[in-house]
Amino acid sequence: MTPRWSPPPHSLLRRSELRRRGVHSRRLASDEFTQVIPGFWTPTAQPAPLHAIARRLQHVVCPEAVVSHVTAAEILGLPLPPGQRYERLRVLHVSLPPAARRRLGRQAHVHRRRPSEVRVVLGVRLSATLPMLCDLALQLSPLELVQVCDATVGPDAPWPRASLAELRELAGTSAPRPGLAAVRTALGSARQRVESPKETELRLLLLARGFAEPDINSAVQVVDSHDERRGFRLDLSYREPRIAIEYDGDGHRTDRRQRLRDRRKDALLRRAGWEVVRVTQEDLRDPADLVARLDQLGAPRAGPLPLAA
Template sequence: MSSRRDSAVPLPVSLRGQPYVARAGLELGITPARLRAADLEHIFHGVIVPRGWGKDVTSLAQAYATKMSLSHCFSHSTAAVLLGLRLPLGLRERCELHVTTKPSQRAPRGRYIRGHTGTPDTFMLGNLRVTTPLATLRQLGSMMSLDDLVIVADGLLSRKAPRVTVTELIAAVDGWHGQRGFRQLQAALVFVRERTDSARETMLRLLIVRAGMPEPMINVPIRSRAGRVVAHADLAYPEYNLVLEYDGDQHRTNRAQYYIDIDRLERITREGWRVIRINLKHMASPTVLAALIREALADAAHRGR
């Protein structure tokens, strides 16, 4: 039985504030009683962390990694979180780890663990073995809705930090024929586009298309009369000089970004473009959104742009 007296015994510096396997502690001379002390927690079988260790995906993965064998890897939505892919909030905050091992072994199991078997492509992300972005996308094909898959795939082709090329993505999906999630991924591929900057941008584009409106172009360069690029528009109809700008929550929570966007929009309007600012209220009502865009397009056409 542990006690406060046990907690008062200092741990070796190499083990303080981080996860470790109990065996490593014993080898360093820590007594079993000290390993059961109130300031420590056995988060997985044989794995010890400081009391209060986080239960988010990254913290759980760092702890579980101390006991993983070389044949194990983090996969599915766990890999997606660790890779920083664009995921729905529910998957990002889920307190569970997807761990895959080779088919000849039993799938891992235990508290917080969802085990799988397979032979996905993997690589080392720091000290964590994870499935590659494309292998992760394949696994997500059987876990996510079509729209969420489009968001993830758009992120893989993002403007600022692309993970793969369009050619690589198409070839990968074609190669998954017959596997779980293939049909959903194949359907999602129709809507995937390059050079997006955010999940909300993808969601807005999908809403516009499904409302029967023309698909806007993505990250359109806005040029001055001298031909210099003065800004980029998230979504735009260049033939109508019309820009669609999503007003996200960062305008409320990040004042620096807010001022950057204000300056960017000012440069866009100065060059003769009209800007329609889209917010969550519009996103919640596709009919209203479509009417707003339709009216703006008609007005631009009437004015001759």
């Protein structure tokens, strides 16, 4: 008996190609396959990447579509909450001119709007940065929007990367549109050197609790036991007094080598006169102990203590 044909991992195939390969309509309707855009299926267990699906939509199904909202952000690698990611939604957000008479089925959420500036990333036409941020402002919380803004101008941002000053100027001079006021506020809280969403959350928590603005991913050099200079970057820090604030994600808990590196780093920093404060997700949920520790260490305050804890 001829072995049953299976599609390559991460492939995106037309119905006609699948039927030519002997895939019966019952298999197409099963959990083995997922229809991601009209006329195209992918293996459910190893699906095609989002940018490939979006590119096929634009090249074959709907050439006038511009990928927008959270779909554009995800293709750019910007941080999104799990509930807004394609893996959970299984819906592409696209923008079409009001006159376009296209029906893209349940796999696409169509936003009717006039054409605006676009950029091309991975062969996909995406909304330009500011329109995308305005769209996201209607879908994300204020914290999540600042996290996206930080990532948009951060060291790992997709190229070409706009500077924070450029985005602030563009947002400040743009005509009013839904979400723009929230974007202006978020850009006011955004910073250039942030490397992770949790750094954003921790920094904003410190500011909300009345602490001074910390340095972000600043470089320090210390001397080890062999009198050799070692360089480190600190997630957040205060130079006076010397307080290093490091966020520990899941990798710090599950990766033994990471834990050992952190211990060596902490030991060298303390030898050089730094106090090291390690912060976890639990501290972000309930920051009372963290705030007390920083106060005990003399972390600088921005002004009067807030009335409420």
